[in-house]
Every structure is written in C-alpha cells, then in structure tokens.
Amino acid sequence: MNSPRHVPVLLDRVVALLAPALERDGAVLVDATLGLGGHSEAVLSRIATARVIGIDRDPAALELAGARLEPFGDRFTGVQAVYDELPDVLADLGLDRVDAVLFDLGVSSMQLDVRERGFAYAEDAPLDMRMGSTGMTAADVLNTYSAADLTRVLRDYGEEKFARKIAGAVVREREREPFTRSGRLVELLYAEIPAPARRTGGHPAKRTFQALRMEVNDELAVLRRAIPAAIAAIAVGGRVVVESYHSLEDRLVKQAFTAVTASTVPPDMPFVPAGHEPAFRLVTRGSEKATPAEISENPRAASVRLRAVERVTDKGVAA
Numbered sequence: 001m002n003s004p005r006h007v008p009v010l011l012d013r014v015v016a017l018l019a020p021a022l023e024r025d026g027a028v029l030v031d032a033t034l035g036l037g038g039h040s041e042a043v044l045s046r047i048a049t050a051r052v053i054g055i056d057r058d059p060a061a062l063e064l065a066g067a068r069l070e071p072f073g074d075r076f077t078g079v080q081a082v083y084d085e086l087p088d089v090l091a092d093l094g095l096d097r098v099d100a101v102l103f104d105l106g107v108s109s110m111q112l113d114v115r116e117r118g119f120a121y122a123e124d125a126p127l128d129m130r131m132g133s134t135g136m137t138a139a140d141v142l143n144t145y146s147a148a149d150l151t152r153v154l155r156d157y158g159e160e161k162f163a164r165k166i167a168g169a170v171v172r173e174r175e176r177e178p179f180t181r182s183g184r185l186v187e188l189l190y191a192e193i194p195a196p197a198r199r200t201g202g203h204p205a206k207r208t209f210q211a212l213r214m215e216v217n218d219e220l221a222v223l224r225r226a227i228p229a230a231i232a233a234i235a236v237g238g239r240v241v242v243e244s245y246h247s248l249e250d251r252l253v254k255q256a257f258t259a260v261t262a263s264t265v266p267p268d269m270p271f272v273p274a275g276h277e278p279a280f281r282l283v284t285r286g287s288e289k290a291t292p293a294e295i296s297e298n299p300r301a302a303s304v305r306l307r308a309v310e311r312v313t314d315k316g317v318a319a
Contacts, residue, residue, distance in 0.1 A: 007297075007298045007300070009104065009243060009290065009294075010301065010306055011038065013306065014039055014241060015043055015046055017241050017283060017306075017308045018043060018100050018239060020239070020310075021100040021237060021238045023049055024099075026049070027049050027099040028051050029053070029098070029099065029100040029102060030090075030101045030102070031054045031102050032083035032086060033056065033083060033103055034055055034061060034062065034065050035061055035104065036061060036065055036068065037064075037065030037066075037069050039104060040052045040054050040069060040076065044072045044075055050075070052077070053079060053090075053098075054076060054078045055079050055080075055082075055085075056078075057083075057131050057132040058131050058133075062078045062080055066078045077093070082132075083103065083226045084223075084226040084229060087229050087232075087233070090233060097233060098235065099235055099237070099239075100234070100238055100239045100240070101230040101238075101239075102241050102242075103223075103226070103230070105219075105246075105249050106246065124181055124182055124183030125181065125183075126181060127142065127179060127180060127181060127185065135217075136216060137216060139180055141153070142170055142174065142179040142185070142212070143174050147164075147168055148167075150163075150170055151163045153214075156248070157211035157214040157220075157246075157248070158209075159247070160207040160211065161197070162192060162193050162194075162197070165192050166188070166208060169188055169192045173188060185208070190204060214246070219249070223252055223253075227252065227253060227256040231256065231260055231309075236312065238310065238311050239283060240257075241306070242308070244287075253305075257280070257282065257309045260278065261279075261282050263278050277313055278312070278313075279311060279312065280311050281309065281310055281312050282307075283308035284307050284308045287306060288306040289305065290304050
C-alpha cells in the first residue's frame with residue numbers, strides 16, 4: 001500500500017481564524033473532517049487551551065490521525081461518524097455547545113494518495129471511492145445508473161461539458177464488460193473527450209472522478225445537513241470555518257452563512273434595536289482563496305474557498 005502524504009490547505013490562515021474562539025481553558029474544536037489530522041495537530045500545538053474532537057467516517061483515517069495525535073493525550077478524541085451526525089456525536093460526549101467547528105471538505109490527501117482507495121485517476125485501481133467502508137462504490141454507479149442519471153451526476157457534480165457523451169459511452173461499454181477499475185474509465189474518457197478540450201483545464205478525468213466521488217458519498221446532502229448542525233452547536237464567541245473545493249459546496253455554505261448573518265431590520269432604520277441583531281457575523285469578507293505561492297507549493301489549494309462566521313448572540317438561531 002502506498003503511504004499517504006498530508007498537506008493541509010491554508011493551514012496558518014485556518015488556525016488564525018479558529019484561535020480567537022479557542023483561547024480559553026477547555027475550549028472545544030470539532031474537526032468535522034479529520035483526515036490525517038493536520039489541522040487538528042496545528043491547533044493542539046499552537047493553542048494550549050484547546051481540546052479537539054475529530055470526526056471522520058473513514059476508520060483508516062481515524063487510526064492514522066489517532067497515532068499522529070497521541071502525544072496530546074486526552075486533549076484529542078477521535079470519533080468514527082459522518083459529519084452530519086455532529087449532534088449525535090456531541091450528545092454522546094455530553095456536550096451542549098462547542099467553541100469551533102472546522103470543515104475541510106472534499107477528498108483527503110490520504111484517500112487520494114493511497115492507490116487502493118480508487119479516488120485518483122493517475123494509477124489503475126479498483127473503482128471504489130467510498131470514504132467509509134459501506135454503501136455503493138463508483139463501479140456500482142457506472143454499472144447500474146441510467147444514461148440520464150449518469151449525465152446528471154457528471155454535469156452537476158463534475159461540471160463536465162461532455163457529460164452526455166461520456167454517459168452514453170459508459171452505458172455502451174458496460175454491456176461489453178462491467179467497469180471495475182479506474183484505468184479503463186480513464187481510457188474511455190480520453191477516447192470520448194475531444195483533443196482540444198483535453199489540452200485545457202487539467203487532467204481530462206478530473207471532473208468525472210470528482211463527480212463519482214461526490215455521488216458515492218452523497219456529499220452535498222450530507223453538507224446540507226451538517227452546516228446548520230454546526231451553526232446550532234456553536235457557543236457565543238464561537239466560530240464555524242469551512243474550506244470548500246467545489247462551487248456547489250461553496251454555494252451551500254454561503255447561503256447558510258448569509259441566512260444567519262443577515263439583519264431583519266429595514267435597511268433605512270438608523271440603528272438595530274436590541275434583540276434584533278443577527279445571531280452571527282461574517283469573519284471573512286466573501287470567500288478567501290489561496291495565494292499563488294501556496295498553490296505552487298500545494299496544487300490542491302487552487303480551488304479552495306474559505307469562509308468563516310462567529311456567533312455573537314444566542315438569539316435568532318435554533319439550538
């Protein structure tokens with residue numbers, strides 16, 4: 001098995017955004033997408049007052065992150081769960097509120113770099129792409145979905161211009177032999193995507209593999225439940241920080257943050273009456289992006305969009 005690398009995106013900026021919420025004794029961060037624990041390690045190292053609850057659906061990630069974070073003792077607690085199960089995780093740990101929640105969305109470095117997981121298109125591997133160990137695989141999607149459903153997945157989640165053409169080819173080719181490995185899918189994509197399009201926008205398989213991964217793991221539906229759950233769990237002075245890598249993810253985050261930071265007071269009113277303040281304030285202006293220097297060092301940072309909000313009052317958002 002290949003050994004995974006781990007390069008957290010925007011690490012210093014993320015820790016800086018989390019720090020004001022965690023600089024008190026016993027402050028709790030939920031790292032909702034633990035991965036290999038890079039963000040959690042930085043928080044535990046740099047913010048002596050913080051505890052971290054790390055959530056990941058992938059038992060392999062939890063094992064590796066747990067070993068990495070073992071030196072921090074009981075300041076770290078790992079939990080196997082999907083991040084939309086946040087309310088249940090906190091209830092099981094006896095916590096009503098936490099001080100920060102971090103989401104680093106998308107596929108982790110570990111999943112991309114370990115060939116056997118089937119997330120990467122650079123090497124031939126089984127078409128799995130599950131972030132956990134249950135549920136349908138990418139091969140199941142390719143071999144059972146109708147052409148219309150495959151087109152929808154590739155178009156909506158991969159923003160693939162040739163979605164219909166690719167879906168038709170998949171349906172045709174699976175009649176000859178079911179899809180089981182990534183190499184065969186990559187060959188099909190090279191055959192179906194016109195040469196001029198293959199020369200721009202990165203690897204021609206990138207969009208299809210992203211789309212399959214998002215479908216297999218039901219990522220948007222999970223996120224749609226998880227962001228409100230995180231918002232509800234935050235104590236006054238606490239923050240929710242989200243790194244998104246896909247326009248649909250970022251749109252969901254932006255909508256949720258806009259809803260809790262918007263004022264209901266008429267715009268021509270000269271002041272905001274007591275009790276009518278928004279429950280949260282925006283910490284970032286719009287979405288922040290990686291610098292050219294960071295992208296050069298870590299190409300996975302190219303598409304990141306970073307947003308953060310802070311709770312300023314308990315009013316206005318159901319707990």
